[in-house]
Amino acid sequence: MTYFRPTSLEDALAALAEPLPSPRRVLCGGTDAYADPGARPPASGWIDISRLDALHGIAPRDGELRIGAATSWDAIEHCALLPASLREAAHQVGSRQIRVAGSLGGNLCHAAPAADGVPPLLTLDACVELTSLRGVRRLRLDEFLLGRRRTALAADELLTAILLPAAATTGRTAFLKCANRDGTALAVVSAAVRLRWSGRGVVAQAAVAVGAASEVPVRLRALEEGLEGARPESLSSLIRESRLPELAPIDDVRGSASLRRHLARVAVERACARCLQEAIDGAPA
Numbered sequence: 001m002t003y004f005r006p007t008s009l010e011d012a013l014a015a016l017a018e019p020l021p022s023p024r025r026v027l028c029g030g031t032d033a034y035a036d037p038g039a040r041p042p043a044s045g046w047i048d049i050s051r052l053d054a055l056h057g058i059a060p061r062d063g064e065l066r067i068g069a070a071t072s073w074d075a076i077e078h079c080a081l082l083p084a085s086l087r088e089a090a091h092q093v094g095s096r097q098i099r100v101a102g103s104l105g106g107n108l109c110h111a112a113p114a115a116d117g118v119p120p121l122l123t124l125d126a127c128v129e130l131t132s133l134r135g136v137r138r139l140r141l142d143e144f145l146l147g148r149r150r151t152a153l154a155a156d157e158l159l160t161a162i163l164l165p166a167a168a169t170t171g172r173t174a175f176l177k178c179a180n181r182d183g184t185a186l187a188v189v190s191a192a193v194r195l196r197w198s199g200r201g202v203v204a205q206a207a208v209a210v211g212a213a214s215e216v217p218v219r220l221r222a223l224e225e226g227l228e229g230a231r232p233e234s235l236s237s238l239i240r241e242s243r244l245p246e247l248a249p250i251d252d253v254r255g256s257a258s259l260r261r262h263l264a265r266v267a268v269e270r271a272c273a274r275c276l277q278e279a280i281d282g283a284p285a
């Protein structure tokens, strides 16, 4: 096994592009990679990107919010520039130690069905920036996540940033995680919503995503269409009656498929209720 910690993005990309006899593994916080025996082939060459300045920080740029891929959950939780849903998700990832070490980019590249970062980012129309010596490309997050533990990342590419279009960060947002216990626990189901209200007091735009109830977290487009134009008092019944056709929950140790389908409705309803209450209270978005 070899271990390399580059000090520049160029060095990291060059190392990734080198033809090596053994498999290469990118390492950031290591909270998924070290915990996963499948991710630790014995003869692998580790490339630790956690100290690359170019992959850290959150800043507006060219009409977008740019989040460096190695930015920690702790930094995300405490960044007032970011929408509430993403900060709430960050607050609920693991323990404080995990939030200090673990990165948003690692969460997306690991592509677990219960990844807490994904539902809020889907409702914010996030894109990912992928960089290699061949150049930079950009994908929508739903194009990047191909399935459980599968992404569109090529072997010589790094995820360098997550990009949030300014227009998609307007409105009220909320994230809700249903887990089997308080503290460090993966989601049985999670939900993120973003609601924008019209001057007439109806929903002008709804974005809803659910995690841990399909191979990758998904937007609930059918429900979103149903919510648009709805009055606040009818949101709950619309959610409860929705079939949620995009979900494909499974039975596993954390919960049954039917529990997950039920919890998805509960989580979406409560997240919408939180957005509504904050709008009524006039809390800052």
Ligand SMILES: Cc1cc2nc3c(=O)[nH]c(=O)nc-3n(C[C@H](O)[C@H](O)[C@H](O)COP(=O)(O)OP(=O)(O)OC[C@H]3O[C@@H](n4cnc5c(N)ncnc54)[C@H](O)[C@@H]3O)c2cc1C
Pocket (backbone or CB within 6 Å): 025, 026, 027, 028, 029, 030, 031, 032, 033, 034, 035, 039, 049, 069, 070, 092, 093, 094, 095, 098, 101, 102, 103, 104, 105, 106, 107, 108, 109, 110, 114, 115, 116, 117, 153, 157, 158, 159, 160, 184, 185, 186, 187
């Ligand atoms: C005790 C514990 C509790 C946890 N709780 C939660 C939780 O509540 N919610 C949750 O969502 N997750 C949880 N996790 C999972 C994990 O902490 C997160 O997914 C974290 O965000 C992973 O980030 P990382 O920087 O540690 O990734 P790493 O472990 O370093 O990497 C993960 C994967 O992504 C690849 N990778 C990382 N960064 C890049 C990049 N920039 N470009 C290309 N490839 C990259 C690596 O090669 C690896 O395959 C938990 C983990 C542990 C151990």
